[in-house]
Amino acid sequence: MAEAVAAALEEGDTLVVEAGTGTGKTYAYLIPALLSGARVIISTGTRHLQDQLYHQDLPVVRQALNAPVRTALLKGRGNYLCRYRLQATEQDGRLSSREQVAELRRIRVWAGRTRRGDIAEIPDVPETSLIWPRVTSTVDNCLGQDCPQLADCFLAKARREALAADVLVINHHLFCADMAIKETGFAELLPGAEAFILDEAHQLPDIATHFLGRSLSGRQLSELGRDTVVEQARDAADFADLRRRAEALEPAILTLRQALGTADRRALWREVAGLPAVVEAIAQLHEALDRLREALKEGAPRGKGLENCQRRGEDLALRLAALTGEESNLDNVRWFETRGRGFTLSLTPLDIAPKFQERLTAQPGAWVFTSATLAVGQSFEHFAARLGLRDYAGLRLDSPFDFAHNALLYHPPDLPDPTSPRYTAALLEAVLPVLTASRGRAFLLFTSFRALREAAAWLVDRLDYPLLVQGEAPKGVLLRQFRAAGNAVLLGTASFWEGVDVRGEALSCVIIDRLPFAAPGDPVVQARIESLRQRGEDPFRYYQLPHAVITLKQGVGRLIRDVSDRGVLVLCDPRLLTKSYGRVFLDSLPPMPRTRKLERVRAFFAGGDA
Incomplete structure (x- = not known):
């Protein structure tokens, strides 16, 4: 496998490798990657595997080869503490439980000593805690160059290190977010890369499908309302009507959730789109969002946070219209999911092969796809067709276990x-x-x-x-x-x-x-x-x-x-x-x-x- 990967890196070819359990596929691609002298981006399936690859496997191989390569780890923005949002959440003071108050205190103590700001460093706050969305940023709510905390931004620091690295370890979510042009700041890393190695590649088609679609969740709408209230208190305390309109968004969100039915469900949008309760709830949500957007337009000049809320409001309104309006493109499917008190509206492409093929064509260099499970029988036809891979070499290696x-x-x-x-x-x-x-x-x-x-x-x-x-x-x-x-x-x-x-x-x-x-x-x-x-x-x-x-x-x-x-x-x-x-x-x-x-x-x- 290492020989095949080395040849692909040398020739700039596309290689698909199924390596059965115990093959040692991580070492089989790390060794030629570190010896190649090329700038290599390695992407894997999950943050856990990403951490294992970067903190365990990569140092072992680098030391064994005595290879003087610079390495870096880069995750999606939601994995890094945002100092601006931490400060805003502390100033707002409204948390839903004593547990969240205790978790916020732990995060504050950790924020004073962490060098990377990677939330995986703090095990006593669960990954699933509702406090994390309050103290991390999204592409929607990040203030970017306008952020007063930019000089101390953990994400900006991680991106600077990534730009200087010879071998960069990312995950498929970040890779696909960039492909969908939803993640700003990462695209500049790609032109300098000469090779891409995608581990756990069997996950790629489904992750790419998610990122190449569009979605809107009740939580995104709630966060817009909550962030508007925080920014209004900070920069427009005299603009009480803005606060009222932001708070009026939540009842409209709950009305739509109730109209979609009380049970947890995943179904085609067309199954509920014509129901009177849903039609009425969508109209109410549009109205509440439009009223908030009007006020945000007036309040935006008062502060960068309010300006950002205005941009988000415009984007969410466009998404709501696209996901609930007239259906126009048969190459996509519109559907919804309800879970607990939340809901998500989604538009998903049925075939991502053309888009993925575009990415490969636009980014010349070597591409290596590997996993323990890519073939059906002896054939890679299904995997290759889903990603639009045409001119590729295939290699199947059985597990060495008895x-x-x-x-x-x-x-x-x-x-x-x-x-x-x-x-x-x-x-x-x-x-x-x-x-x-x-x-x-x-x-x-x-x-x-x-x-x-x-x-x-x-x-x-x-x-x-x-x-x-x-x-x-x-x-x-x-x-x-x-x-x-x-x-x-x-x-x-x-x-x-x-x-x-x-x-x-x-x-x-x-x-x-x-x-x-x-x-x-x-x-x-x-x-x-x-x-x-x-x-x-x-x-x-x-x-x-x-x-x-x-x-x-x-x-x-x-x-x-x-x-x-x-x-x-x-x-x-x-x-x-x-x-x-x-x-x-x-x-x-x-x-x-x-x-x-x-x-x-x-x-x-x-x-x-x-």
């Missing part, structure tokens, strides 16, 4: 069709003896929260091992508890199918309930299927099947993480053996013995060879 002796694939016999209402109960009956044989030490991965909740209720009185359930604690806490227990059973959905690394005996069994086909009721999936049909293409063959194969490979990849790991993979879905497409899934998995006999599973856990 699946033939250290793993066993078990298909429980006699399960009903997955569409049956008794499927999950039958599945649990079938896997309970497996959990007894494995002495816990298992992940149960589900394709839906509904099945997960049913399983949690069913297992709670039947299991002799600690039961950990996604949603009952943060993901990181659950994984620490799982490793520490040594015999736990963890139930998880999508977020546990990838990016989770549990080595050793604590994880000796991975059970997957169904083939992970994307939910056909999901609005974006639904629209893609309709679009492919209209073009005369088979949506199952070209989209649903390959997408499910790659997702299944991610889930399977949780089992064997090291050379000495042993374990049983349980694939419950009977369609693997009864449908012709089952062979496509099985041919994409590492070669391992397969059985339908529970006795072989028991013998394996008793110490036998697979």
